[in-house]
Amino acid sequence: MTAMPQTPTVLHAPVIDWFDEHARDLPWRRPEAGPWGVMVSEFMLxxxxxxxxxxxxxxxxxxxxxxxxxxxxxxxxxxxxxxxxGYPRRALRLHGAAAAITERHGGDVPRDHAKLLALPGVGEYTAAAVASFAYGQRHAVLDTNVRRVFARAVSGAQYPPNATTAAERKLARALLPEEEPVAARWAAATMELGALVCTARTPSCARCPIAGRCAWKAAGSPAHDGPPRRGQTYAGTDRQVRGKLLAVLREAVGPVPQSALDAVWDEPVQRARALDGLVADGLVEPLADGTYRLPLT
DNA sequence: TACTCGTGGTT
DNA sequence: TAACCAAGAGT
Structure with a gap:
């Protein structure tokens, strides 16, 4: 069980004050972005x-x-x-989310966390992020940045676990400021701290507003000891083949002949498997004449 | 739970 | 330079 900080609130002011001064001016953070702009950015990010x-x-x-x-x-x-x-299924899910919002919610991005979670492509993180950033609600927003900040500052580990744990969720809820607008600010601030200062490879502890309270730094910044963090091999995988196939279809104006797809990968079994996967995912539509195109429905 | 699913910059 | 990493979701 992760150690719970005795006085969680001591972190709030320094992190939020740091955010007030150093937050990037990103387009989805401007008021004119609106909930839809926030949602689009969250899918893309x-x-x-x-x-x-x-x-x-x-x-x-x-x-x-x-x-x-x-x-x-x-x-x-x-x-x-x-x-x-990358990950083009996100585009399909964002389109599906837009359709659901249009049909079920009168064209407005829902405010309710459960209704957000019910949209395609919206998981635990994105639902909390949209509710918090677009509507100022109080939710534990646990992305890779926040998980790393908490792992270091509170738990004293260089990196969080590979998958989000119940202990991390509990810790995030315990650290959440009571007041709704402060909680929303905290969520954005902790993410930004992880993105700009408490980075994965080489954190800039000299610029960190809570370096004096960081458990990992206090312990001498010990190296990660747990199981190795799973690497992402890519060369030669189905993902690479899918990417090459879809690139051809994206850049084509109309339907593409089989021969144009065959040209992107030598190995026919893997090539066919990748194309089948794209069709199964709804990213590619096979036509009766043997050609392929991006889906119309 | 562990795995799949893109792409490209950084070290 | 191969490995690491990037505001996860779905199964």
């Missing part, structure tokens, strides 16, 4: 760096300023506009 999201986000919001605008287009258009952000 899943496992994807801010710098790569920025241009796609701007284009997306300019083209589809409301959920209903996106829902009115074929899902393949969302996949195409997703570009090279």
């Amino acid at each position: 899943q496992q994807t760096p801010v710098s790569r999201v920025l241009p796609v986000y701007e284009q997306w919001l300019a083209r589809w300023p409301r959920p209903a605008d996106l829902a009115a287009e074929p899902p393949g258009e969302a996949v195409r506009a997703w570009g090279r952000l």
